[in-house]
Amino acid sequence: GTRTRCRGSQRAKVSTQNGMSTAVASSSGSGFVPPAEAGRISHAQMWWYQDAMGTEQGPYPVQQLRSWFSHGYFTNDTLTAASYYGEVPTQFWRISELWERPAQQAFVLAEDAEAAAPVVMNEPEFVECNSFTGHKEGYVFKADQYGLGYYKDEPPEPTVDVEKLIEENRKRFRTNKLSGQATPKFDAWSD
Numbered sequence: 001g002t003r004t005r006c007r008g009s010q011r012a013k014v015s016t017q018n019g020m021s022t023a024v025a026s027s028s029g030s031g032f033v034p035p036a037e038a039g040r041i042s043h044a045q046m047w048w049y050q051d052a053m054g055t056e057q058g059p060y061p062v063q064q065l066r067s068w069f070s071h072g073y074f075t076n077d078t079l080t081a082a083s084y085y086g087e088v089p090t091q092f093w094r095i096s097e098l099w100e101r102p103a104q105q106a107f108v109l110a111e112d113a114e115a116a117a118p119v120v121m122n123e124p125e126f127v128e129c130n131s132f133t134g135h136k137e138g139y140v141f142k143a144d145q146y147g148l149g150y151y152k153d154e155p156p157e158p159t160v161d162v163e164k165l166i167e168e169n170r171k172r173f174r175t176n177k178l179s180g181q182a183t184p185k186f187d188a189w190s191d
Helices: 062-070 162-179
Strands: 002-007 010-017 020-025 046-050 056-061 079-083 126-128 139-144 147-152
Touching: 046 062, 056 062
Parallel strands: none
Antiparallel strands: 002 010, 010 020, 046 056, 046 079, 126 147, 139 147
16 A cells, blocks of 8 residues: 655655565655665664774664764764664665754654653763864863874772872882981971
């Protein structure tokens, strides 16, 4: 059968054959149609992306990719793919190939999409970026092992090692004594 689906101001006809939906450009609207092989992207709960090194990262919840995209961690050229059943995708598409207006449409679930169970979202370790585009909370911009971009800012946990502190104080005391500097007096009766 054939039915008409409205996506914002765009109208597309969807033809179903053997249970598979295939998008067909309509004569009205812009004519933009995402690749049929990408599936029902407006219902995809989990997504993968390819990082700057071409490594496939995922799966991540759709809300996480929406957040990364809206904060500028991904460009319209970032390669992404939906995962419908936990599968690792075999084909990736640029964000601009999947949505006509990515800023408004990318990684936004359809209203009739089933709600997924809450998932703890992890921030990516690295987000490729050819130039500094401003402060990104929790990230530092630099050139490092993956190239130029934003790296997760994970300052080392401060550790206090009592034995090291005692040894440093002993060294400082010896250095001061050898250099002729006066040693500290701890009370008024010391000479």
